[in-house]
Amino acid sequence: MDMWRYDLQDNLRGVEKLFVKITQVNKIVLVGHVNPDGDCIGSITGLGGYLKDCCGKNVTLVVPNEVPQFLKFLSHDMNLYSYNIHKEEVHSALESADMVICMDLNSLKRMDDLGAAIQGCGAYKALIDHHPNPDDTFELVYSYPQSSSTCELAYWIIKELIQIGGEYIQMPYNVALSLYTGMMTDTNNFANSVLPSTFRMASELLAYGIDKDKLQGMVFGGYSESRMRLMGDMLLNKMTIYNNLGASVMVITKEDKAKYNFAKGDSEGFVNLPLNIKDIHISALFTEDDDYIRVSLRSKDDFPVNKLSNQYFNGGGHQRAAGGKLAMAIGDVEEYFVKCLTEFKQL
Template structure:
């Protein structure tokens, strides 16, 4: 992966300015890559003498509570004091990490858009970024935004600038966005970066345990319920979907992040090439899509659910009822298959 020398120069020039007021933001329903990349990049910025506020639109999953610096993150949705809005309004620079369009910030979008003077920097690995950023590091070939942040730090200051604290944060994103190094974009460059993180002394088994073995009993029982009762197969067993209504989630004491990974499970079935998860919220249905091989769920999400993401991992929304959403999905899958896009 080659970073633009021109954009590196522009970023270096920006960061050379004294004591900037900087905000980092990441997407709604922030995951390990969003949180890890934001906190690690904030460490770099603070090391340069800048004032940094990390903001997320809504709460991150509880199994990330252990991450270094997580207490500094301002959750916009519950920010009664208005710290986030004040920091954004006064920001000289806004770093946008792990999303490709300001609309992905949902309830935070308008606040970000209101600051028209701050330099807006994109650091992201999703396909087809929107315009409106002053400096752009958009690399869909990167396995995670944390890997991209590592590459930026290495290009700007050398790998020795990566502290153990930063390494823990970056490893979380690299690990989670690759399914513990099992998905696509697993390059020699990535594993050299992982080796560099390991050399700082991070305890990889502990990080894995903190993320993947820290769920609640309710989450475990919800997973069993979703697989046993709610998973459906269509298109001769090559496409799967499952859905959860709010009352079903409440039965299992659902918390933010509890459904993470559910959509991937159907892909453990040998014939399944594409999987969807429909999660009911008060005003809309959140859709997660996963695939393997050449099945392009980014295209599927953009075409049918006004979403997007990566080739094998994407998402979208529906403002229909759950049954209407599922019916639309089934029809869309059939059309997709008739075009030969399911292989």
């Protein structure tokens, strides 16, 4: 057996169940996480597009809040609702839904208010995701933390669904484009968590005629001048290095946001930068929002930032990439982080 397939075999063994369920239902709502990223939008538009165009299902796509401008092209002609803007449309879609498929999240907590709406609806609930420890809300779970991205998992699941269906269907171009985009962003352009199966998927998808250079430009290159200035200011003036902890901290205040005309997504990727410094293996970025402080944590050398976040920052995620939330004065956050990390490292 091919190695790449062996990787995935256990996880794909159960796809028959999903196949049977899909044949039994008509209205399907696909849901992603708060502050949707490329993998989130790629996976709901990719699987959603397949279910709509190849299986004839009535498909609605929902995320808790705004979709970044540079990812909107992936929804094509599908309904993609932000719950904070389209509450009524989302409630009506959920009320009549036969099935809800949550993607790229392991817990309803990753959906803010939308989580309660999902919990309360009577539809059959499935999960397709690559974050560890999914919660037990779901009746059907495809959780594969080793996978590069939810989009990669969705790709192999769709291929399996096609195979079980027994007739050869070509994946539509739009589906291929969505899945490629999410895999490309979640691996940071093939830098992180890439398996042999990931390259296999990429190579198969490129055969659909995806212009990968143009796509990279659209997804990674569409930034504003003010984002670059903010990044420069952060690295030059705001990054604190704690050599004794092997850690870096950056804080973006409301003042910084105003100064640099901050738009959603402008700080994307900042948290990864300090990890390029020798011996820095933990990076924290704190961003002051209206109601709370947003926490982003990254690590290398397998330091478990998801556990750190779970214990001190009201969040979780992957071992090397996690998020969280804090309610405190922005001026106190750095001291709090240093205290928590020191304690955590001593445990």
